[in-house]
Structures are given as structure tokens and as C-alpha cells.
Amino acid sequence: MIRKLTSREMSSISSALRCVLDKVEAATEKRKKTGDELSSLPTRLVAVSKTKPPSSIVEAYRNGQRHFGENYVNEIAKKAIDPEILSECKDIHWHFIGHLQKNKTGSLVSCPNLYMVETVDSNKIAETLNKQWETRKKAGKLKVMIQINTSMEENKSGCKEEDMVNLVKNILENCPDLEFIGLMTIGSFDHDLSKGPNPDFLKLLKCRERLCEELKLDKKNVEISMGMSADFEHAIELGSTNVRVGSTIFGARKPKAPNKSDGNPTPSGEVKDSSGSGNKMTDSKTDILQENATGVIELNKGLSHMSMAT
Numbered sequence: 001m002i003r004k005l006t007s008r009e010m011s012s013i014s015s016a017l018r019c020v021l022d023k024v025e026a027a028t029e030k031r032k033k034t035g036d037e038l039s040s041l042p043t044r045l046v047a048v049s050k051t052k053p054p055s056s057i058v059e060a061y062r063n064g065q066r067h068f069g070e071n072y073v074n075e076i077a078k079k080a081i082d083p084e085i086l087s088e089c090k091d092i093h094w095h096f097i098g099h100l101q102k103n104k105t106g107s108l109v110s111c112p113n114l115y116m117v118e119t120v121d122s123n124k125i126a127e128t129l130n131k132q133w134e135t136r137k138k139a140g141k142l143k144v145m146i147q148i149n150t151s152m153e154e155n156k157s158g159c160k161e162e163d164m165v166n167l168v169k170n171i172l173e174n175c176p177d178l179e180f181i182g183l184m185t186i187g188s189f190d191h192d193l194s195k196g197p198n199p200d201f202l203k204l205l206k207c208r209e210r211l212c213e214e215l216k217l218d219k220k221n222v223e224i225s226m227g228m229s230a231d232f233e234h235a236i237e238l239g240s241t242n243v244r245v246g247s248t249i250f251g252a253r254k255p256k257a258p259n260k261s262d263g264n265p266t267p268s269g270e271v272k273d274s275s276g277s278g279n280k281m282t283d284s285k286t287d288i289l290q291e292n293a294t295g296v297i298e299l300n301k302g303l304s305h306m307s308m309a310t
């Protein structure tokens with residue numbers, strides 16, 4: 001049964017979204033003042049709707065949001081064909097931002113309105129996506145980002161920095177149905193911003209420098225996806241062009257009940273089986289952070305009509 005949102009829930013999503021958009025715009029403007037060639041790029045807001053019901057997505061969509069992010073293949077596959085979303089959100093752009101396993105790529109590429117996979121981290125995944133996207137004869141190329149494990153934490157997904165150049169080279173040379181869009185990181189969660197810029201974010205920017213130098217790419221064409229509820233303004237100021245914000249828009253996520261069959265995390269965040277899953281450790285950590293993040297929502301800021309990347 002579809003759960004209807006209460007009017008309080010609807011107004012809190014729309015106010016929180018306005019507030020986040022205002023902050024995204026302000027941080028983008030601040031970045032522009034630094035005046036380097038990359039600072040004037042627009043910033044895209046991806047609303048992370050993981051674990052949230054279709055009615056919350058529709059509410060954000062009605063308030064102008066078009067890009068939504070999901071972590072689990074099973075969940076995005078279900079939401080992408082949800083009748084309410086299909087009828088109300090015709091121009092929705094889905095981003096997949098969770099850890100992707102080879103046996104789930106087929107379900108993922110079948111999702112209507114899949115726009116981007118932000119978490120390609122191996123040649124095997126890139127090549128499988130390429131083949132499946134080709135055989136499904138979708139219009140245009142599938143946009144992909146390479147996820148880099150900048151914090152080198154074992155429980156985080158993403159390729160090693162030293163494997164990045166070869167992976168991008170392989171996509172550019174051997175995956176004609178994929179379009180390389182940029183680099184993504186999650187980074188460590190406990191960085192204290194009073195101690196200076198997030199080192200994971202700085203590392204991702206360095207990765208772009210190196211990539212562009214080695215493969216002769218234009219930096220303006222390599223997006224940077226970093227920043228979540230706790231640090232998206234900081235990430236934008238440093239150069240992020242794609243921020244993924246969930247709990248500040250939709251409210252704290254409830255820890256999921258253990259479910260061995262759907263690849264979703266146990267309450268500890270550990271992924272139990274080999275089906276579609278989230279970004280390993282991300283879930284428990286971000287869900288704790290979210291408890292704090294909801295307190296940060298400021299209400300009733302004017303809706304900003306900023307130009308967002310599409």
C-alpha cells in the first residue's frame with residue numbers, strides 16, 4: 001500500500017530542499033569568487049532518496065528536484081517502475097551511488113530513467129555495464145563516474161588511486177556505450193573541518209589533475225562528485241560539481257531491518273549477501289550522522305532558481 005505523506009512531512013521536504021538549494025547556490029557563488037577556470041562550473045544537487053518512499057520523491061520532484069540518488073539495485077529497480085513515480089516524475093534522473101556488483105548490473109541498466117552510475121570501480125563493472133547498455137539499445141551513452149577510495153578504508157568501495165588512469169583509459173578506448181563524466185568519492189566521515197579542508201576531497205581534486213595530465217583531458221569536462229549532508233557546502237567551495245544530499249532533505253533514515261535476500265545492510269551496515277548493495281560501511285555511518293543532520297534543517301528559505309547542471 002502506498003503511504004501518503006502528511007502535510008507536515010510534505011512541507012518539511014519542500015522547506016528542507018529549498019534550504020539545501022540556497023546553500024548550494026551560496027557555496028557555488030562563493031567558489032566563483034576564487035576566479036579560477038573551474039570555479040564557474042554549475043553544481044548539481046542529487047537528492048539521495050534511499051530508504052524513503054516514492055511519495056517523498058514525488059514531493060521533492062514537485063518542488064523542482066530532478067536528480068535522485070539510490071544506493072541499492074533492488075531499491076532503485078523497484079522505485080524506477082513505481083506507478084506513482086512513473087506518472088508524476090516523467091523527467092526524473094536516477095543516479096546510482098551504491099556499491100555495484102556484476103550480477104546486479106542487468107537489473108540496474110533496466111531501470112527507466114537511469115541517468116548516471118557514479119560508482120564504477122573496476123574494469124569488470126565498466127565492461128559489463130557497457131555490454132548490457134549496448135544490448136538494451138538505450139538512447140545515448142550511459143554516463144559513468146569512477147569512484148575512488150581516497151581514504152583507503154577497507155570497508156569502502158572504490159578503486160585505488162593508482163588504478164584510476166587505466167580504468168578511465170579503458171572506458172574511453174573500449175567502452176563505446178559509456179560516457180566518462182567524472183570522479184566520485186565518499187571519503188572518511190570523521191574529518192573535523194576546523195582542522196582544514198577534507199583531505200579526501202583534496203585527494204580527489206589531485207586525482208583529476210593527474211588524470212587530465214596523463215590522458216590529455218580538459219579538466220572542465222571531468223566532474224567531481226563529493227559532499228553529503230554534513231559537508232556539501234565545504235565540498236562545493238573546494239570544487240565539487242555534484243553533491244549527494246539525503247538526510248538533510250528527507251529526514252533521518254531508519255536503520256533497516258536485516259534482510260538476507262535483498263542485499264540491503266543489517267543495522268550494523270554490513271552487507272550480507274552478494275546481491276545489490278550499498279556502499280559497504282557507508283550506511284551505518286551516514287545513518288548516525290543523519291540524526292545530527294536533521295537538526296540542521298532550517299525552514300522557510302526562499303526557493304532559489306539557480307542554474308543547475310543537468
Ligand SMILES: Cc1ncc(COP(=O)(O)O)c(C=O)c1O
Pocket residue numbers: 048050071097098186228229230244245246247248279282283286289290293
Ligand atoms: C554514496 C552516498 N552519498 C551520499 C549519501 C547521502 O548521505 P546523507 O544522508 O548524509 O546526505 C549516502 C547515504 O547513504 C551515500 O551512501
